[in-house]
Amino acid sequence: MNSVLTHIRILRGLFLIIVIVCIGTYSDMGKNSSPQNLFSNGRSQFATKNNSRIIAQKGGLAVLPCVVKLNSPATVSWIRRRDFQLLTVGLSTHSSDKRFLVEHTRHMGHWSLRIKSVREEDRGLYECQLSIYPTQSIFIELKVVEAIAEITGAPDIHIDEGSTLRLDCKLKRATESPAFVFWYHDSKMVNYDAQDGFFVKSNLLKEPPILDSNVGKTDEVFIRALNKSISQSQSSRMPPPTGFLLPTSISTLIIQKVHFHHAGNYTCAPSNARSASISVHVLQDEKPAAMQHFNRTIMENDSGINSFNASGINTTSNSSFLSIENCYYQIILLYVFRVYVKSIRRSLYYIQTYFKVLNINR
Numbered sequence: 481m482n483s484v485l486t487h488i489r490i491l492r493g494l495f496l497i498i499v500i501v502c503i504g505t506y507s508d509m510g511k512n513s514s515p516q517n518l519f520s521n522g523r524s525q526f527a528t529k530n531n532s533r534i535i536a537q538k539g540g541l542a543v544l545p546c547v548v549k550l551n552s553p554a555t556v557s558w559i560r561r562r563d564f565q566l567l568t569v570g571l572s573t574h575s576s577d578k579r580f581l582v583e584h585t586r587h588m589g590h591w592s593l594r595i596k597s598v599r600e601e602d603r604g605l606y607e608c609q610l611s612i613y614p615t616q617s618i619f620i621e622l623k624v625v626e627a628i629a630e631i632t633g634a635p636d637i638h639i640d641e642g643s644t645l646r647l648d649c650k651l652k653r654a655t656e657s658p659a660f661v662f663w664y665h666d667s668k669m670v671n672y673d674a675q676d677g678f679f680v681k682s683n684l685l686k687e688p689p690i691l692d693s694n695v696g697k698t699d700e701v702f703i704r705a706l707n708k709s710i711s712q713s714q715s716s717r718m719p720p721p722t723g724f725l726l727p728t729s730i731s732t733l734i735i736q737k738v739h740f741h742h743a744g745n746y747t748c749a750p751s752n753a754r755s756a757s758i759s760v761h762v763l764q765d766e767k768p769a770a771m772q773h774f775n776r777t778i779m780e781n782d783s784g785i786n787s788f789n790a791s792g793i794n795t796t797s798n799s800s801f802l803s804i805e806n807c808y809y810q811i812i813l814l815y816v817f818r819v820y821v822k823s824i825r826r827s828l829y830y831i832q833t834y835f836k837v838l839n840i841n842r
Contacts, residue, residue, distance in 0.1 A: 482583060491723060503520070503759050507617070507626065517540075518560070524549075524616065524618075525548055525549050525554075525610055525612065525616055526546070526547065526548060526549065526588065526610070526616065526618045527547035527548065527549050527638050528545050528546055528547045528608075528618060528620075529618075530618040530619060531618075531619055531621065532545065532618075532620050532621070533620075533621045533622075533623060534620060534621070534622050534623070534657060535622075535623045535624075535625060535655055535725060536595070536598045536602075536622060536623075536625075536655050537598065537624070537625050537626065537627045537654055537655045537752070537753075538598055538599065538600060538623060538624060538625070538626045538627070538654065539596065539597060539598065539712060539752060540597075540598050540627075540655055540656045540752060541595070541596055541597075541656070542594070542595040542602070542622055542624075543583065543592050543593070543594055543595075544558075544592060544593040544594075544606055544608075544620040544622060544659065545590075545592050545620065546558070546590075546591045546592060546593065546594040546608035546618065546620070547588075547589050547590055547591070548589040548591060548610060553582055554610050554611050554612050555570050555610075555611040556570065556609070556610055556611075557569045557570075557608075557609045557611065558580075558582070558591075558593045558606060558607070558608055558609075559606070559607040559609060560604070560605075560606055560607075561604065561605040561606065561607055561619070562604045562605070565841075567580045567593065567606075567613070568580065568581075568582045568593065570582075571584055579595055579596045579597055580593065580594070580595060581593075581594045581596070582594070591608065593606060593608070593620075595622070598624055599624070599728045600624055602622060602624060603620070603622055603623055603624040603772060604622060604778040605619050605621055606619070606620045606621075606622060607619055608620065617811060625653045625655070625725070626653065626657075626753075626754065627652065627653050627654035627656075627750070627752060627753035627754070628651075628652055628653060628753055628754045628756070629649050629650070629651055629652075629661075629748045629749070629753050629754060629755055629756040630649070630650045630652060630756050631647055631648065631650075631746070631756045631757070631758045632647070632648045632650070632746055632754060633647075633758060634757070635757075635758060635759060636758070636759045636760075636761065637759070637760055637761070638761045638763060639738055639760065639761070639762055640738075640760050640762075640763050640765075641738055641740055641763060641764050641765075642737055642738065642739075643737075643762065644734070644735065644736050644737065645731070645733075645734070645736055645738045645742065646728055646732060646734050647663075647732065647733040647734075647737040647746060647758065647760075648731075648732050649661065649663075649730065649731045649732070649733070649748030649750075649756060650728050650729070650730050651684075651728060651729040651730070651731070651750055651753055652728055653725060654725065654726050654729070654752070654753060655725060655726060656685060656726070656752060657684050657726065657729060658729070658750040658753060659750045659751045659752070659753040660750075660751050660756075661680075661684070661731040661748060661749065661750045661751070662748075662749045663678070663680055663731070663733045663741075663746065663747070663749075664746065664747040664749065665678070665744055665745075665746055666745055668735070677735045677736060677737065677738075677739075677742070678733065678734075678735060679733070679734045679735070679736070680731065680732065680733050680734075681731070681732050681734070682729070682730070682731040682732070683731075683831050684729045684731070685727060729749060731747075731750075733746065733748075738762055739762070740762050740764055742760065742762055743760055743761055743762040744759070744760060745757055745758070745759050745760075746758050746759075746760055751787060765827070834839050
């Protein structure tokens with residue numbers, strides 16, 4: 481009986497030892513197979529740098545990059561941080577605003593957020609979130625600018641008739657090249673009006689913009705220029721990109737020989753930027769019209785055309801007669817002189833009458 485109890489105790493001890501060993505082994509396996517280690521191992525699963533900044537122009541296309549290293553069924557979501565609006569989950573769009581869309585490259589981990597017809601209120605932070613445990617995210621800042629046209633020499637330019645007119649229109653703060661730049665003389669488009677002396681040339685960029693030199697090699701950056709996207713991979717040790725404005729584009733309007741009818745308002749109107757205007761004044765000679773009129777008046781005065789003659793008194797007009805006040809003085813003097821002449825004539829008449837009466841009485 482005692483031997484049976486001893487065997488039972490030994491078996492119980494062995495059972496407890498086995499249970500303890502199994503629990504320890506399971507615990508170690510649990511540590512090694514936790515969700516964090518299975519998916520992320522505590523490292524970032526994004527190839528795109530956190531806090532990257534993308535610049536887009538109003539009315540254009542913004543592409544916010546999000547490149548994931550992880551090849552797993554983990555879901556990528558985009559969230560607008562301003563109001564915590566869930567925009568996309570995977571390939572599905574959860575926003576009622578149809579301007580938001582996911583651009584996904586299969587088997588490459590590209591989950592970029594496209595925003596069409598960018599508005600001023602679209603600026604701010606966007607979160608690209610990866611549904612692993614624990615959740616990982618990166619933030620992309622969108623900066624919105626307005627592209628503008630600027631004409632050198634505005635708002636007015638004066639040019640002599642017969643000279644060559646050159647108007648340079650610069651496109652500034654643009655992230656996309658315009659499809660076209662139209663020039664208007666008053667309300668008439670003159671891009672193709674070579675018969676009237678107009679000639680337009682442009683150096684609009686056809687290639688994607690040059691990126692900052694500090695773009696990371698593992699960053700996948702998508703920039704839109706002429707509705708094309710590009711991506712570049714560079715070292716993750718480098719800081720994130722800071723901006724993607726295109727170099728200044730220039731459209732030039734040339735008139736080889738300006739005539740008087742070329743005067744007026746000229747407008748440079750790019751397809752995707754705010755237009756600019758300039759007023760062109762054509763001088764028929766080297767002197768303005770006001771100066772010509774003044775010189776002609778002096779010549780007429782010197783020839784005595786504006787002289788006043790009354791009773792042998794020649795009052796030649798000079799610069800004082802150009803003022804209204806002096807003209808009044810001249811009129812008054814003429815009136816007084818006329819009254820004086822009339823009074824003399826009346827006196828002479830009375831004297832003659834008196835002598836006639838005396839002769840009759842004799």
